[in-house]
Amino acid sequence: MKNIGVIGGGLIGASWAAIFSKSGFNVFVYDPFPDVFDTYKSRVTSFLEELKSIDETINVEESLNRIRENVTVEDLCSNVEFIQESAPEILSVKQELFAKLDNLAPEEVVIGSSSSAMPISSITQNLKGQHRCIITHPANPPHLIPCVEICPGENTSKKTIEKTKEIFTASGASIVNVKKEIDGFILNRLQGALLNEAMRLYSDGYASSDEIDATIRDGLGLRWAFMGPFETIDLNAPGGIKDYISRYGPIFVEMAKNQTKIPDWSEEAGEKLELERRKILGHDELEGRAKKRNQLLKSLRKVKIDNGEA
Numbered sequence: 001m002k003n004i005g006v007i008g009g010g011l012i013g014a015s016w017a018a019i020f021s022k023s024g025f026n027v028f029v030y031d032p033f034p035d036v037f038d039t040y041k042s043r044v045t046s047f048l049e050e051l052k053s054i055d056e057t058i059n060v061e062e063s064l065n066r067i068r069e070n071v072t073v074e075d076l077c078s079n080v081e082f083i084q085e086s087a088p089e090i091l092s093v094k095q096e097l098f099a100k101l102d103n104l105a106p107e108e109v110v111i112g113s114s115s116s117a118m119p120i121s122s123i124t125q126n127l128k129g130q131h132r133c134i135i136t137h138p139a140n141p142p143h144l145i146p147c148v149e150i151c152p153g154e155n156t157s158k159k160t161i162e163k164t165k166e167i168f169t170a171s172g173a174s175i176v177n178v179k180k181e182i183d184g185f186i187l188n189r190l191q192g193a194l195l196n197e198a199m200r201l202y203s204d205g206y207a208s209s210d211e212i213d214a215t216i217r218d219g220l221g222l223r224w225a226f227m228g229p230f231e232t233i234d235l236n237a238p239g240g241i242k243d244y245i246s247r248y249g250p251i252f253v254e255m256a257k258n259q260t261k262i263p264d265w266s267e268e269a270g271e272k273l274e275l276e277r278r279k280i281l282g283h284d285e286l287e288g289r290a291k292k293r294n295q296l297l298k299s300l301r302k303v304k305i306d307n308g309e310a
């Protein structure tokens with residue numbers, strides 16, 4: 001396996017190009033909007049530089065030389081063994097694209113989708129090549145957050161799953177195998193549960209958006225960088241997880257009874273939150289803050305690696 005195709009030159013596609021090229025793969029990139037490539041190289045370069053600050057063995061120039069940007073979709077399909085699709089999160093766009101890729105790519109080519117929430121069977125229903133299609137979902141930014149969810153559909157073949165795992169292992173991913181199809185997979189279901197509760201607490205007036213953020217930023221989130229919810233509660237009672245469940249389980253059962261209301265995701269709620277957020281972070285400061293986020297993520301990855309945690 002030498003060549004990977006990346007479909008979509010946006011935020012996620014550019015990050016995949018950095019990941020696959022630094023891992024030694026040749027990368028072919030297609031996007032139907034050529035303007036994307038005006039800033040593409042500088043974006044991928046900055047991602048590779050961020051990666052290099054975690055792993056100094058990465059050669060940015062050599063990695064860039066392995067990327068062929070702005071190829072046609074036909075060229076891409078005839079040159080690669082694996083395709084990572086990162087087009088917009090719109091079902092009809094992905095369905096059309098997968099149908100095209102299934103027609104153009106030789107039979108042995110595996111096709112993965114970065115979709116944030118759509119089961120692969122909803123994208124590929126009626127396709128001849130359903131067996132070679134699979135979800136390969138990253139978190140943003142993929143080059144700094146190693147978790148990749150691999151979620152096959154009922155018709156995805158074992159061979160496809162194995163080939164996909166090989167590629168992502170070779171690219172340094174931390175693979176989460178999702179055993180059954182579900183919208184949102186694991187990552188966005190967990191994120192969704194937290195976001196939905198944050199929205200309920202906010203719109204019911206329990207705290208400001210920044211104070212809700214602070215409970216994660218200065219509270220739960222500090223632990224979550226190196227342990228998940230089950231390990232957290234395993235350490236939060238002297239006798240381990242079983243002890244925790246017998247002491248505190250009833251609290252969570254009670255809370256679950258009133259955590260069922262569909263939260264307010266309306267435009268008005270968005271406007272109110274927008275006003276609150278823009279007082280804290282101006283529009284012109286968003287990009288700088290995203291850069292700072294990446295800087296902090298890099299430092300965190302280093303700390304984990306230096307402590308044998310990654």
Ligand SMILES: NC(=O)c1ccc[n+]([C@@H]2O[C@H](COP(=O)([O-])OP(=O)(O)OC[C@H]3O[C@@H](n4cnc5c(N)ncnc54)[C@H](O)[C@@H]3O)[C@@H](O)[C@H]2O)c1
Nearest residue numbers: 008009010011012013033086087088089114115116138140
């Ligand atoms: N942004 C995130 O936080 C995040 C995280 C994980 C997964 N994802 C998923 O990754 C995918 C891409 O998201 P993004 O954030 O990179 O979006 P983006 O808007 O930055 O990039 C999408 C790219 O797809 C291109 N495109 C448009 N129509 C296309 C078509 N028909 N065929 C091929 N390319 C087309 C656009 O020109 C653009 O460059 C989505 O499925 C999204 O859900 C996003």
